[in-house]
Amino acid sequence: MNDPGRVQPAASTLSSGAAAPGAPLLEVAGLTVLLEVNQTKRAVLRDVSLTVRPGEAVGLVGESGSGKSMTARAIDRLLPRGAEVEGSIRFGGADVAALAGADLRRYRSQVAMIFQDPRAHTNPVRRVGDFVTEALRTSLGVNAAEARRRAVDMLTQVGIDDGARRLRQYPHEMSGGMLQRIMIAAALLTGPRLLLADEPTTALDVTTQAEVMAILDGLRREFGLAMLFITHDLELAAAICDRTVVLYAGQVVEVRASALLHTDPLHPYTAALAAARPDIAQTAHRLRAIPGRPLSAFEAPDGECAFAPRCAYASDICRTAVPAPVELDGGISRCARAHELRGHLQEAPGD
């Protein structure tokens, strides 16, 4: 496997040599984001902390309004204008908020984004090749012919053999699955160290999703890339990520090794989310739906657990303070009763 044109910054705050072995590649610490909506400040993320180590795949799971896409936008420095940010995001040891100019462009070439709807992120009147080679040409100064040659190579990697022809086509000439493969190739071309994948397969049907996940997962391992995989699908995250971070109402409520997420969750919300999904192997008499609806971060009450109103295990202690994250069995749970409930979350509430 040849290196996909990996370009390291020459001398900058983004030196590729990570501070210490085992140090996180990406470290989000205490991230709180407020946006101004109708002249009032609203929180969209509240005290979010997470790490991604080099080569590690971390899932970021949550429902509508949980803040998962906003976390990705904060990491990619794409927050809306006027956003108020507390806390820090560090990449390879460098403070992302302080990056500007050439350093910021280099950062963006090292952190590649893949979006849910590839059609919304391509220009319908430009050929696909313009888009695929754009970052190489503009950020890294590669000439057009060389950029095209690298693009065709990379398209082969994602299983597209007639890359030269594809680069001359327009987005409307391709299916969603094909276009998403091309987006993955484009993301990998600048030699990133971290992939930010925001619901990359949600718009695809299951068989195409399996194909695209196979490509993404295979190339990620081959190139040793870290990935932050954002999804609403707990099963998908558990299947392809090493660790999973569960968000609810703008807060991290659980961090858990993916293998243990379904069998041994630490937070009642994670357990309830898994239990609410229908099972392909059997018909339930009734699904264990979670009452109410998911709260957005700005709706979350101050001074109590945001999930308490929907939680089968909520007690007085849950309504007196926002619970602090508790380290437990190699994971993290933001539940005031995390210790007592250990091992009981797999039973149906009330059993």
Add this chain to the structure above:
Amino acid sequence: MTETNGAPVLEVTGLRKEFGELVAVDDVSFRLPPGRSLAVVGESGSGKTTIARMIVGLERPTSGAITACGHDRSRPARSTRDRRRRGREVQIVFQDPYTSLDPRQNADDTLDEVLRLHHGWPANRRRARIAELTGLVGLDARQSRALPRALSGGQRQRVAIARALAAEPAVLILDEAVAALDVSIQAQVLNLLADIRDETHVSYILISHDLAVVRQLTHETIVLHRGTVVERGLTAHVLDNPEHPCTQRLRASVPRPGWKPRRHTLGTNPDLSG
């Protein structure tokens, strides 16, 4: 198909649809008894939605017959009266709740219009039925008076379901109707659909690529590939013992613990070759 209690509410025979050179649906037949549910599964482009559109009358079949409640509906309706009768036979809920509602009409008015057109009831009876329907789908008083833009996706989808049910159809087609919902809301809506079926004996056609949802809601399943039915049977049987390679591949594509997504060579999947 396997179990028939009385005449089918919907019968589709030898259905075919051509778009120019492309045969989107080819010789599809099935029968749907009252109170039963049929899943139509298959990859993108396999013809699922085209079948639904022909049944509700948004596309005209190239050939074949569609009979609902004993009436042929493979040709366009001749009169308003005919069209309204068809609306009481089959209703559909689409995937995207953001584009399927009138942006200027709240849920109460939407339901009122359907009740007036289809049943011609006086105002007090309509009011009582609106309260029943909004209660059935779990909309509170504020939500049922709000315009669609003030509602979440899950709430809009409930309005769309209530609107479809207001016509008291014999058959309700759910075209990926729960796919866009959050997991916790999706479970509520699936429970609701099961309750409604128990109470009203409505029959469902569920178009979905989510096989867990198919298992939860349907009795029987047909699997489509390039417009033709490649496998059919009881849902539990089709999902537990898939026989056709297409069904096996759909089944193997479902993420689960320890799942390793596999790459297929390009060209085996029509969606990727396009």
